Amino acid sequence: MSTLPRPPSRRRRPWPYPLRRVCQALPLVVVIAITNFFWLRLAPGDLADVIAGEAGAATPEFMAELRRQFGTDQPLALQFVAYLKRLAHLDLGWSFRYNESVLRLISDRLPATALLLVSALVLALLIGCAAGTLAAVSRWRAVDIVVSVLATLGFATPLFWLGLMLMVLFSAHLHWLPSGGMTTLGVDAHGWAYVRDVASHMVMPVFCLAAYYLAIYARLMRASVLEIVGLDFVRTARAKGVSRFRTVVSHVVPNALLPIVTMTALQFGTLFSGSVAIETVFSWPGLGQLALDAVSSRDLNLLLGILFVSSLLVLAVNLIADLAYGWFDPRIEVQR
Template sequence: MLRYFAYFIHRLVQVIPIALLIILANFFLLKMAPGDITDVMAGEMGAATPELMAMLRQQFGTDQSVPLQLMHYYGKLLSFDLGFSFRNGMSVAVLIAERLPATVLLASASLLLACVTGVGLGWLSANTRRPWIKNGISILTTVGFATPLFWIGLMLIVLFSIHLQWLPTGGVEDIDSEYEGIARLLDIARHMIMPVLSLSFFYLAIYARITRTAIKDVERLDFVRTAHAKGLSNVRVSVVHVLRNALLPIVTVTGMQIGSILSGSVVIETVFAWPGLGRLAFDAVSQRDLNLLLGILFCSSLVVMLTNIATDLIYAALDPRIELK
């Protein structure tokens, strides 16, 4: 346990310079984009006189040089201040804290569904002797790879919300409802069905393909033949011995998919009006809210880096041969 803790602290120290570089890259990339919040607000006011533009730029600090703005932003981060969203009239940290639970709920549920279903389908495809099952799973995974997330979401809305009227079109819960306790949880679950299915479909295909390949590779190893020679049942060998060792690449893929699933949630949250960080980032881009967008990108980068550390720790726990350095 001590070596795991020491490795975690060591990797955590390495995260700091990487995070600073990510902030630097994000800052200059966003500054290269044309327009800023003053252009958006002046356009909405219907008056873009030079005096008004100068006043807004002074108010928002965009009249300063880019290096000076960057130094001021780094200074705020040292005091754990992500800045202020002038567009929303709130602290960036407060906005992220309000939207983060919805994104975590959507992403974790989608990843869990994709992992469990994908691993199950991959195991079934690797062990079944029925061609129609293998072909069916292969077709399903091919469709999952080729179909855009937003198209799946729109088709689910057309089918289950418009034609069948079984599920709500969007949101995380009914705004005008007064549900509490179990009733509220069930209402949230109803709103989650279509977004979770849409976001998990692509990753389900990845898990199914990787699991099938990993199982086929492990089945060729000597210890599997030894387990069969001892008289163990095929199901026991497949589940206890083969599948456990085949989980190693799946853990790696899971760590790698965290960043991808966060970016995919931007599309899904927009389609289903899901009040998460993805929707907030989309609004920040359209409104040129630099502080808010930097805060979201920074927090997302931290989540990805911490997930990579956790993936290494889980990997070492599953396989004692791996040394943490």
């Protein structure tokens, strides 16, 4: 008895990789929100205690009324349910300290922090990768020794101390750069004058924040280039008559950048936390300084909003890093 051939089975096409990564990140966002809420509730005191301390004294009735207004007198379970409902409606709550929406406060401060972080990250990547590559191709020469010594110093120097020393040198003694802030107070600049004013205020905080990560990228790039140089495809390119400069630029550097991409994604959260010290030292009006004020005043709604937005930014940077792998190495895109 003959049987008819079975029709070929139709395999379901997988979702695009970015969409799959976003779906995988959604449960992580929920876990982060829950962890932040209960972790901050372990800290002693609340905004009512801070207000009473600033006033010098307060009656129990006044303290109870403050906690009723802030919603902290309710059971922890009810506070948690209210918090999840607000997040479901993209509402980060109300800052009773600033008497303003948390989302509005974060949106006002986020551009300043983003400008500082992106500038420092770009500076660290460009100079660090260039210095690491130059040190690797000049192994055991004067350039390699100088880059290694400077990288070690940058890795070991505390950021807040470096910021204070830069302020003393370039602001107090030389008077070349402003000591703090994002713009000059009392100056209503527009156009290119405003850009130059902001740029002059950015020089020290950006360099100070980038110094540590520049040292890490230089050391990592040096080790990665030295590893790639010894592989077979590099020796084959040199045997075919390709110049040393073109071999390094076209074959070695793109493959050596993969560890840099991984390290950048992993350290973005550390870079964000490092901006707190830099923004405090240089009075930079960003999220770091706002988070420090929220901690000192026990403004839990504001602090929860900052932590949640920061977590989303870190997840977004990790997604961008995963997509960048396919650009540097097409074989990774095929395997996905």
